[in-house]
Amino acid sequence: MRNCxxxxxxxxxxxxxxxSAAQATQTVWSGLVIAENVSQPAPIPPxxxxxxxxxKALFGYNQFQVIGQSRKTLKTGEEDWLASSKYFAxxxxxxxxxxAGYVLNLKLYKENDxxxxxxxxxxxxxxxxxxxxxxxxxQLLLVLVVQ
Amino acid sequence: xKTFEEKWTAWLDGELSGKELVEFEASLPDKAAAEAEKRDxxxxxxxxxxxxxxxxxSNEDFFSHQLRERIARENGPSREPxxxxxxxxxxxxxxxxxxxxxxxxxxxxxxxxxxxxPGEQSQYLTQIxxxxxxxxxxxxxxxxxxxxxxxxxxxxxxEGLQSLPADYAAK
Numbered sequence: 420m421r422n423c424x425x426x427x428x429x430x431x432x433x434x435x436x437x438x439s440a441a442q443a444t445q446t447v448w449s450g451l452v453i454a455e456n457v458s459q460p461a462p463i464p465p466x467x468x469x470x471x472x473x474x475k476a477l478f479g480y481n482q483f484q485v486i487g488q489s490r491k492t493l494k495t496g497e498e499d500w501l502a503s504s505k506y507f508a509x510x511x512x513x514x515x516x517x518x519a520g521y522v523l524n525l526k527l528y529k530e531n532d533x534x535x536x537x538x539x540x541x542x543x544x545x546x547x548x549x550x551x552x553x554x555x556x557x558q559l560l561l562v563l564v565v566q
Numbered sequence: 567x568k569t570f571e572e573k574w575t576a577w578l579d580g581e582l583s584g585k586e587l588v589e590f591e592a593s594l595p596d597k598a599a600a601e602a603e604k605r606d607x608x609x610x611x612x613x614x615x616x617x618x619x620x621x622x623x624s625n626e627d628f629f630s631h632q633l634r635e636r637i638a639r640e641n642g643p644s645r646e647p648x649x650x651x652x653x654x655x656x657x658x659x660x661x662x663x664x665x666x667x668x669x670x671x672x673x674x675x676x677x678x679x680x681x682x683x684p685g686e687q688s689q690y691l692t693q694i695x696x697x698x699x700x701x702x703x704x705x706x707x708x709x710x711x712x713x714x715x716x717x718x719x720x721x722x723x724x725e726g727l728q729s730l731p732a733d734y735a736a737k
Contacts, residue, residue, distance in 0.1 A: 470717055486735060505734075534700065535697065535698075536698050536699075537695075537696065539693060539694050539695060540692060542690060542691055542692045545690055545713070545719065546719050547719075550722065550724050550725075552729060554731075554732060555735055557732075
């Protein structure tokens with residue numbers, strides 16, 4: 420009986436340590452996406468497949484192209500990084516990890532101009548989409564996904 | 567010293583003799599009536615022996631065996647009924663099992679409660695804490711936010727940002 424209790428405790432400790440280790444390293448994908456309506460739409464990028472229907476329904480475009488992206492593996496939850504295209508830059512500043520996900524400060528720059536700033540709690544299970552400025556006949560979208 | 571009844575019973579059974587018999591018969595007030603009663607008693611005894619004789623047992627071996635077993639049980643060393651000997655689920659084990667189950671329940675409850683923090687809106691949804699645009703650059707911008715039900719996408723919807731030419735879509 421005592422051995423069984425010890426075995427059970429060891430098993431629980433193992434499961435909890437594996438769970439916390441899995442939780443410790445997460446990758447955040449940040450993308451600058453141009454949504455457009457074209458006659459021959461290109462396949463949607465793999466990072467957006469999960470939310471393809473929502474993007475199409477919300478914005479009414481049939482093509483989503485990534486013009487800049489960054490994939491950052493978070494270890495401390497306090498890293499910062501940049502996803503940039505030729506004219507736009509999305510600066511992401513992670514300011515800690517919570518039970519729900521990561522606290523992020525996002526800044527969208529057009530060249531040197533700050534267009535938009537927001538603070539979010541990015542959930543591990545809920546992507547974030549930000550509608551940016553109109554660009555030509557399309558729309559700039561910012562997408563953040565915890566992978 | 568025998569009482570009269572004891573002597574009477576012994577006289578009926580023919581167990582008195584000698585001086586004791588003579589003295590008893592002399593003490594009887596009506597010896598003829600007593601003799602008649604003695605004869606009636608003997609007749610009754612004979613009749614009862616004839617009618618109520620013991621029946622022969624058809625399974626006397628089995629009966630004897632049962633009887634011996636019972637005697638052996640009753641004469642054997644007395645034992646307290648022990649739960650430990652009679653069943654695996656002893657009180658101690660039941661108690662330990664209960665404690666272990668309770669501990670497991672508490673662990674699961676703690677994990678679930680940790681997983682679902684009531685102080686937050688929902689851990690499944692991204693939350694937008696605040697958002698702002700530069701009023702000098704986009705004076706007419708408006709900001710709204712919502713979540714889609716299907717795939718839990720949180721959307722920050724900014725209207726009124728300055729439109730840009732198509733060149734800005736370059737990679």
